Amino acid sequence: MVYDRIVADLLDFIAADQPGEDAFNALALKLFAHQFEHNQPFAKFARARGKTPRTVKHWADIPAVPINAFKTLDLTCCPPEQAAAVFMTSGTTQGGLRGKSYHATLDVWDASMRRNFAERFMRGRERMAMGILFPDEAMLPNSSLAHYLSLAVRDFGTPASGHLIGPDGIDFERLTTDLARAEETGEPYALLGASFSLVHAMDALQAPGRSFHLPPGSRILDTGGFKGQSRELELDEFYDTLSESFGVPRADCINMYGMTELSTQFYDDGNAVCPSVKSGPHWIRSRVVNPLTGAAVPKGDTGVLAHTDLAHFNIVTTILTEDAGIEVDGGFLLLGRVAGAEAQGCSMAVDEFLSAAGAA
Amino acid sequence: MAERAGHLPGLDPASLRWEMLTFGRTGTTLAVEVPVLGGEYSTRLAAPVRSEAAEHLRAQPVARVVEAVDAAVARLLDRQDPYRRKMEDVLPAVTGYDREMVRLGLTQYLQTFRKPELLRFLAEDFANPTILDDFQPLPKGGFGRAFGPPVLAHIWAGNVPGLPLWSLASGLLVKAGNVGKVPSDEPLFATWFAQLLAEVAPDLAGCLAIVWWRGGEEEPERALLQAADLTLGYGGNESLAAIQARMPVGKRFLAYGHKVSFGMIAAAALDPAKAAATARLAAYDVARYDQQGCFAPHVFFVERGGAVPPQTFARYLAHELAAFEARYPRRGLTLAEAGSMAAWRHQEELSAAGEVLGDPAGAWSVSYHGNGAGFAPSALNRAIRVVAVDALAEVPALVAPYRTLLQTVGIAAPPRDLFRLAAALGEAGVTRVAALGDMTAPEAGWHHDGRFNLADLVQITEIDGRAEAAADRLADYAD
Numbered sequence: 001m002v003y004d005r006i007v008a009d010l011l012d013f014i015a016a017d018q019p020g021e022d023a024f025n026a027l028a029l030k031l032f033a034h035q036f037e038h039n040q041p042f043a044k045f046a047r048a049r050g051k052t053p054r055t056v057k058h059w060a061d062i063p064a065v066p067i068n069a070f071k072t073l074d075l076t077c078c079p080p081e082q083a084a085a086v087f088m089t090s091g092t093t094q095g096g097l098r099g100k101s102y103h104a105t106l107d108v109w110d111a112s113m114r115r116n117f118a119e120r121f122m123r124g125r126e127r128m129a130m131g132i133l134f135p136d137e138a139m140l141p142n143s144s145l146a147h148y149l150s151l152a153v154r155d156f157g158t159p160a161s162g163h164l165i166g167p168d169g170i171d172f173e174r175l176t177t178d179l180a181r182a183e184e185t186g187e188p189y190a191l192l193g194a195s196f197s198l199v200h201a202m203d204a205l206q207a208p209g210r211s212f213h214l215p216p217g218s219r220i221l222d223t224g225g226f227k228g229q230s231r232e233l234e235l236d237e238f239y240d241t242l243s244e245s246f247g248v249p250r251a252d253c254i255n256m257y258g259m260t261e262l263s264t265q266f267y268d269d270g271n272a273v274c275p276s277v278k279s280g281p282h283w284i285r286s287r288v289v290n291p292l293t294g295a296a297v298p299k300g301d302t303g304v305l306a307h308t309d310l311a312h313f314n315i316v317t318t319i320l321t322e323d324a325g326i327e328v329d330g331g332f333l334l335l336g337r338v339a340g341a342e343a344q345g346c347s348m349a350v351d352e353f354l355s356a357a358g359a360a
Numbered sequence: 361m362a363e364r365a366g367h368l369p370g371l372d373p374a375s376l377r378w379e380m381l382t383f384g385r386t387g388t389t390l391a392v393e394v395p396v397l398g399g400e401y402s403t404r405l406a407a408p409v410r411s412e413a414a415e416h417l418r419a420q421p422v423a424r425v426v427e428a429v430d431a432a433v434a435r436l437l438d439r440q441d442p443y444r445r446k447m448e449d450v451l452p453a454v455t456g457y458d459r460e461m462v463r464l465g466l467t468q469y470l471q472t473f474r475k476p477e478l479l480r481f482l483a484e485d486f487a488n489p490t491i492l493d494d495f496q497p498l499p500k501g502g503f504g505r506a507f508g509p510p511v512l513a514h515i516w517a518g519n520v521p522g523l524p525l526w527s528l529a530s531g532l533l534v535k536a537g538n539v540g541k542v543p544s545d546e547p548l549f550a551t552w553f554a555q556l557l558a559e560v561a562p563d564l565a566g567c568l569a570i571v572w573w574r575g576g577e578e579e580p581e582r583a584l585l586q587a588a589d590l591t592l593g594y595g596g597n598e599s600l601a602a603i604q605a606r607m608p609v610g611k612r613f614l615a616y617g618h619k620v621s622f623g624m625i626a627a628a629a630l631d632p633a634k635a636a637a638t639a640r641l642a643a644y645d646v647a648r649y650d651q652q653g654c655f656a657p658h659v660f661f662v663e664r665g666g667a668v669p670p671q672t673f674a675r676y677l678a679h680e681l682a683a684f685e686a687r688y689p690r691r692g693l694t695l696a697e698a699g700s701m702a703a704w705r706h707q708e709e710l711s712a713a714g715e716v717l718g719d720p721a722g723a724w725s726v727s728y729h730g731n732g733a734g735f736a737p738s739a740l741n742r743a744i745r746v747v748a749v750d751a752l753a754e755v756p757a758l759v760a761p762y763r764t765l766l767q768t769v770g771i772a773a774p775p776r777d778l779f780r781l782a783a784a785l786g787e788a789g790v791t792r793v794a795a796l797g798d799m800t801a802p803e804a805g806w807h808h809d810g811r812f813n814l815a816d817l818v819q820i821t822e823i824d825g826r827a828e829a830a831a832d833r834l835a836d837y838a839d
Contacts, residue, residue, distance in 0.1 A: 292698040292722035
């Protein structure tokens, strides 16, 4: 069956050792043809831009779907009701509409996460004790980050690992016990979670004046930024404070950049210097583009990030984010959301517009 | 040397800290120095503006103020004048608008402030404009005199060059001392006007101050609101709400918020002889200042039944926008604006029952909706939606829910429809009905957002009718 072959091809590709540009291109075009055939809203989107499997010869020409489209369209090759999992965005903008990614299987997603995580976060270690500052999958069944972190614990954590956030919020007692145990035993410890949860944890530890000095090899993974859920910190301040609170050098504080609309994550190699260079594995490629024309901006100029993620095969491979970035050697710098994209222009007007109608 | 923004009578520029703003939309980078003013400066500037206005402005007849503004505007209409040349040179670089569009726009706009037009402003609001000079008989009996605020604060937005002149001229006509806060987007026009007025009418030089701080900065804004007697604010809901929240109790704040305007095109304007011209006028309203003004159209409602159907009209419009792009190119977009435009186009693709026509480079976009519904804000920067309706009479009901946001309607319809539709549109909340093609150039003295430019600024002091009789009894010549 076509579908099984695609999954097998993808798993092979992810497992391969640096397959090269031609192989990437060939698989990207194959997936484009598959999506064009089975994902009707995407086919319409592509056709409106004159992009069909007949005209697209290079992965960079695959039309990038704006992440906003995930909120209104069912972008999936399998019928939504047959999806093995649906990951959704938090729905904090645009009237609470949530972007959805339907996954026919999580095999590819999981393989993508595992290989990349092993290389970029575990850095050669098989397992380590982990504390997760994020709710688990049972609490957030549609969160790709909850799934990611649960996989991390399951496949890379020691039995001492676990979630430090429950229905009542952060379990500070367990957090301090875990950290103290790591200090005592000298076994490296990994703290992983949402950036804002790490801020909450640091704030809570700072109140009684506690700080820890985790043993060498310990590391921290933060992701997602502050999203108005905690104090907003400058990156340098954030990593300085992280480093001071837990005794982990900034070079071992790794930021993961992931999105519900992707099946693959990006990492930096620590945050000794900010902004750090982010990069992904061989099955994802990024371009920095002018959002309106889709054309790549000259290297070194600021543009919007577009990602082509082969692992996102059931949805669309190529998305247009709302994140500003700059292409640099070895990856890209992530500059945060496109300044003002929500606060001015059309979306602001839309909000004002809708509220005017509500008031009338 | 970098241009300097601000007009700060009584302050020594050398004693101030200056910050550099850079503008680079057009490719050439331009630096403008702006004064860094803490809250104490708002107070320090408002006091001399108040006393200067009291001494030099309030005692003048309004006709003298008209002469002074007219003289300054005459200089700006002279293309050889150094101020005018500076405006033509520098404003395109600051705002990003095409040079030729700025030049034509300035001339057209400035003509609204010559003496005959200023008299129209006055006549529009006061049956007898000398009520600004002295007590005049009131129809009900007694006498009244209109006093402008001793100090009027203006907080301007930066979308269209020259905008500050509306409220500055209004403030001067009611003999107010003026302190205007320019936006970071365009800090120069008001600065130059103040300098020029000081040249043509040196006695008025101290009656206005032009200040700057970063939008939303609380301390200087609060101090200004406190020091002024009345405040005019322009901008989005959020910034206006912030100003409103800082208003001292008992002082008045007149807010001019974001508005949504639209066009209406009758079948009669779509016969083969007229359709192309109609499309050109519509495209002009879209292209002029890239829809940045509150009077610019977001949607055109086009009536079915004409020789040219609405969908074809959308193509005509696209053609005309392409022509405008060749002649008056749209300004370069920021990354955020490009993102908004891309999102708008995509959303239109999803929702349009018809089609989306767009220039591949993104310079203009037209979307067509065949299903009647579809009044929504555009992404601006030459993005416009065409909505087909069976009859224009349906439109007032479609827009009525957005009452608080409605402003201008550009209309192409025969006379009977013009008045019939205007009545229904006014009922829905529309405050200005203009000819298609004139949307972005309001007449002198127009009632901005349906309000009174001058009358809203003044308070009337009345001499009760009986006070005169009572005074008569105390006259030394009384019997």
